Amino acid sequence: MSNYEKSGRTFIAYQGREFSSHNIVARLNRDCPSCYTVKSSVKRDDNVVFAKIVYDNYVDDRDPNNAQNVMTVNGYDQDEISRAIRDYSTYSIDDSDKYHTLISRLYRDNGDKVFRNLADRMDFCSVIWDGRSKELIAGVTEGAHEYSQLFYGYTRENEEIMFSNDENVLKTFCNEIHKMDSNTYMRNGELFTIEGDKINVGNDPLIKKTRQNADFLLDGLNALLVSITKESVRQKIEENLEEYLASDDPKKRLSDYIVKELDDVTKREVLALVNKVIDEYRLEENVEETLRRMFDHVLEEYSKTVNVPVSYNVYLNGNQVGQTSGGFYHEKYPQILRQISLDEPIMLIGPAGSGKNVAVAQVADSLGLKMYYTNNASNEFKLTGFIDAGGNYRSTEFYKAFKDGGVFFLDEIDNSDPSALIVINSALANGYMAFPHETIDRHPDFRIIAAANTWGKGADLQYVGRNALDAATLDRFDNIFFDYDRHLEECLYPNEEVLKFMWSFRDAVLKSKIPHVVSTRGIGKVYKKEMNGIPVEDILTSNVVKNLGQDDVNTIVGNMRDINSSNKYLEGVKRLTLRR
Numbered sequence: 001m002s003n004y005e006k007s008g009r010t011f012i013a014y015q016g017r018e019f020s021s022h023n024i025v026a027r028l029n030r031d032c033p034s035c036y037t038v039k040s041s042v043k044r045d046d047n048v049v050f051a052k053i054v055y056d057n058y059v060d061d062r063d064p065n066n067a068q069n070v071m072t073v074n075g076y077d078q079d080e081i082s083r084a085i086r087d088y089s090t091y092s093i094d095d096s097d098k099y100h101t102l103i104s105r106l107y108r109d110n111g112d113k114v115f116r117n118l119a120d121r122m123d124f125c126s127v128i129w130d131g132r133s134k135e136l137i138a139g140v141t142e143g144a145h146e147y148s149q150l151f152y153g154y155t156r157e158n159e160e161i162m163f164s165n166d167e168n169v170l171k172t173f174c175n176e177i178h179k180m181d182s183n184t185y186m187r188n189g190e191l192f193t194i195e196g197d198k199i200n201v202g203n204d205p206l207i208k209k210t211r212q213n214a215d216f217l218l219d220g221l222n223a224l225l226v227s228i229t230k231e232s233v234r235q236k237i238e239e240n241l242e243e244y245l246a247s248d249d250p251k252k253r254l255s256d257y258i259v260k261e262l263d264d265v266t267k268r269e270v271l272a273l274v275n276k277v278i279d280e281y282r283l284e285e286n287v288e289e290t291l292r293r294m295f296d297h298v299l300e301e302y303s304k305t306v307n308v309p310v311s312y313n314v315y316l317n318g319n320q321v322g323q324t325s326g327g328f329y330h331e332k333y334p335q336i337l338r339q340i341s342l343d344e345p346i347m348l349i350g351p352a353g354s355g356k357n358v359a360v361a362q363v364a365d366s367l368g369l370k371m372y373y374t375n376n377a378s379n380e381f382k383l384t385g386f387i388d389a390g391g392n393y394r395s396t397e398f399y400k401a402f403k404d405g406g407v408f409f410l411d412e413i414d415n416s417d418p419s420a421l422i423v424i425n426s427a428l429a430n431g432y433m434a435f436p437h438e439t440i441d442r443h444p445d446f447r448i449i450a451a452a453n454t455w456g457k458g459a460d461l462q463y464v465g466r467n468a469l470d471a472a473t474l475d476r477f478d479n480i481f482f483d484y485d486r487h488l489e490e491c492l493y494p495n496e497e498v499l500k501f502m503w504s505f506r507d508a509v510l511k512s513k514i515p516h517v518v519s520t521r522g523i524g525k526v527y528k529k530e531m532n533g534i535p536v537e538d539i540l541t542s543n544v545v546k547n548l549g550q551d552d553v554n555t556i557v558g559n560m561r562d563i564n565s566s567n568k569y570l571e572g573v574k575r576l577t578l579r580r
Helices: 021-031 078-087 096-110 113-119 167-171 205-227 231-238 241-246 250-260 264-280 285-305 333-341 356-367 397-404 422-430 471-476 486-492 496-512 520-531 536-543 550-558 568-575
Strands: 010-015 042-045 048-053 070-076 124-130 135-140 151-155 161-164 174-179 184-187 190-193 313-316 319-323 346-349 371-375 406-411 432-434 439-441 446-452 478-481
Touching: 010 021, 010 070, 010 124, 010 135, 010 167, 021 048, 048 070, 048 124, 070 078, 070 096, 078 096, 096 113, 096 124, 113 124, 151 167, 161 167, 167 174, 333 346, 333 356, 333 446, 333 478, 346 356, 356 371, 356 406, 356 446, 371 397, 397 406, 397 422, 397 446, 422 432, 422 471, 486 496, 486 520, 496 520, 496 550, 496 568, 520 536, 536 568, 550 568
Parallel strands: 346 446, 346 478, 371 406, 406 446
Antiparallel strands: 010 048, 010 161, 042 048, 070 124, 124 135, 135 184, 151 161, 151 174, 184 190, 313 319, 432 439
């Protein structure tokens, strides 16, 4: 028995649903009598199972290694990885005994570059599960030693992918075993050099399997096309078949196509037909199962990323003008649409950055009207306009909407001059308006929506510059409370770590009674920077703690609940030292 075997560094990595963690352990103990596995050596996330395998009773570092949403199993020489840590000047581990976490932590911070960064320092193989992107990445550097070779195969029944650095282990589960070339890594069925260059894979078995899956997908799509009678739906799918044929990742291609390219009505029709086609179309059993798994994946991803609203009939002046289109809608959108369709002036009251402007724009679009925007009315001329020194009339957004029809949106009405708002009261009450150069009747399609951060009673601790509105103005408008919508935030910014932190931080701000805004707009900024790799500390100082002092931050963090202690944003805010 080699020293390598005694070291307990053999591993298995599996993605699929054919085997559970328990089944893998049982099969190894049954079919590999020299193997010893224990439940604590198996870790699972989503449909991925990682396990360490040992060949005697001595178990050293048997658990898969973890680092904030990253799970790895690796093969390496202990002396080489210890030396790599010492030589790797841009990275350090406080406890030298934790050398086995190096690759998982490096991937967390650097992504695929982990293979290139360590290639000249050590030989190793690694399989990585990125819990954020739900991707399985496998790579091998020089691979000259038995501990740094990487093999993969497909399970016998469902042909799901499995990796190990011991081909004998894979023989327990797979028929055909393949060895990965040195200095390559694999992501989503594509091969790359460790420098990141895509490899022309030719007849590589994994790529062949992916392309076979694409063919299976096309069989299902063709059957689906036969069952579609609506010409517009069929035409849209037919136009994209060539792209499917060329795609190495049909699951992602189909998901992206449904999410981004089809209109909402078409999306619903396609998705409703998918399962019907699979149930009715007689395929060979393995093809049918492959198709079902693909479409299950699409439906799962679709439900996570697309908020499909109920279709609302849109009325204007008693006549139906259409239906709402697809998109992401605030929970109060249907109420706003119904009441504005009844020609009721509306005031949206809610915190800054909750999406009021976007909702008004969506309502105007649904009505087929142009939106006219004014940010507070600091004086009446901002509404009525004026005659300049040359005798020319200078019009306003309010004038255009009142004359030609459209949705006039007066943002921050509680930051307006109360006397200027008499203009609006008069126009709504009389149905006509005297502007400096002419008196005109209100257009039948004129609608008005205002937005405020307060209830019109004047300034509060959060919004100190707001004015009190008179009773006549308040009486003109239907009030709709427009708060942050977490379901909308989840649809717009699908990153669990960001959302959990921002929601917990927002709740803690309210509990601490500290005047600070944690808005939907702010979550969007954090999400955008997270997706572009901006360091956590920079995101926190730019978009989260902002003008807070150290004592306020400490108080808020102390009140945070319902968040995992390993959340990197929580860890980051605890490390912050603010000097102001």
